[in-house]
Amino acid sequence: MPNRTLRESFVTSGQVSAVSIGAEALLVRLMLIADDFGRLDGRVSIVRCKALPLRDVSAEIVERWLVELSEQQLIRRYSADGLAVIAICDWRQRGRAKASRFPPPSEAGVADTNLGAEEMTGSSTSTDMHSPVEGPPKVSRMPIEKHAEHIAARPEAIVALHNKLLTEFDQIPSLSSELRELIVQRIQDSPVNADFRFWIDFFKRALARADIVFGVSHKSRNLPWLLDRTNFDAILSGKPIGVRATLQNPTSRFERAASAEVNR
Numbered sequence: 001m002p003n004r005t006l007r008e009s010f011v012t013s014g015q016v017s018a019v020s021i022g023a024e025a026l027l028v029r030l031m032l033i034a035d036d037f038g039r040l041d042g043r044v045s046i047v048r049c050k051a052l053p054l055r056d057v058s059a060e061i062v063e064r065w066l067v068e069l070s071e072q073q074l075i076r077r078y079s080a081d082g083l084a085v086i087a088i089c090d091w092r093q094r095g096r097a098k099a100s101r102f103p104p105p106s107e108a109g110v111a112d113t114n115l116g117a118e119e120m121t122g123s124s125t126s127t128d129m130h131s132p133v134e135g136p137p138k139v140s141r142m143p144i145e146k147h148a149e150h151i152a153a154r155p156e157a158i159v160a161l162h163n164k165l166l167t168e169f170d171q172i173p174s175l176s177s178e179l180r181e182l183i184v185q186r187i188q189d190s191p192v193n194a195d196f197r198f199w200i201d202f203f204k205r206a207l208a209r210a211d212i213v214f215g216v217s218h219k220s221r222n223l224p225w226l227l228d229r230t231n232f233d234a235i236l237s238g239k240p241i242g243v244r245a246t247l248q249n250p251t252s253r254f255e256r257a258a259s260a261e262v263n264r
Helices: 007-012 020-035 046-050 059-071 117-121 153-165 178-188 196-209 224-226 229-237 252-260
Strands: 039-041 075-080 081-090
Touching: 020 046, 020 059, 020 081, 020 229, 039 046, 046 059, 059 075, 153 178, 178 224, 196 229, 224 229
Parallel strands: none
Antiparallel strands: 039 081, 075 081
16 A cells, blocks of 8 residues: 655645545545555445445445545546546645556546536526525535635535534524525625635634623524624624623534534
8 A cells, every 4th residue: 555645734624624524534545545646446335345444334424425525526436437436636646656547537528426417516406485405515616726725605505504503593494585695795795705614713703602692582593693794793803792691611512513513
C-alpha cells in the first residue's frame, strides 16, 4: 500500500466539514487504497472489504457515506466498461505508476451513479409553493480546482441545518415561498453570506445567545424571527435582544448537537 500525504488544509476544508465523521474517515481510507491516480473499484462491497476490513459496518452505511462524499464533490462515482469506479477529486498524491487500470471520468463518459440530473445542476423544476426540507446540503457544481473551499448556501440546506442544530427553535417542516424569499434576501446581503459556512457560524452565534434561547417566547422562536433584519444584524454584531438569562456552556450544547448529527 503506497504512502499518502494529508495536507493541513484537509482539516479546514468546507467540503470535508460538510460530511459526517464516518464519511470523512472513509475518505481518508479511500485515499490509502486508491491507485496512484486516485481511482479504485467503486463497488460498495469491495470498498467495504478493502477500506474497512476490521469494522462492522454495513454496506448500506458505506453507500450512505459514499453518497455524502460524492455530493460534496470529494469523490466522483462513474461507470467504465460496466464496472463501478471511484475517482478521488483534486488528487495531488505522487505515485510511480505510469497508468491506471481505471479510465478517468472524462474518458468513461458516464455521470455520477448516485446523482440525478436535478442534483448535478443544483436546480429544481418543481412548481410547488412548499418544498420538503430533507437531505444534506448540496454543493453548486463548480470546478473543484477553482472553488475547492466554497460551499454554496442554498435555502433548503439552511433550513435543514436550522432544524438539525437549533432544537430549541420551532422546526420548519417545509420551505414556503415566503421563507425562501427571506433567506435569499439574507444571502444577498453580503458575498460572505453566500457561503454555507457562514450559516453554520450564524446559528452557532444564535444558540450561544442566552437572551434568544430563553428570553424569547416560544411563538417567536423560529427561523423567520432570526432572519428579520433587526434580529439578524443584532446576532452578528452581538447586540442584546429581549430579556437576558443565563445559559451554561451554550457552545458545547451546539457542538454536541452537531456531533450527534454527523454521527447519525
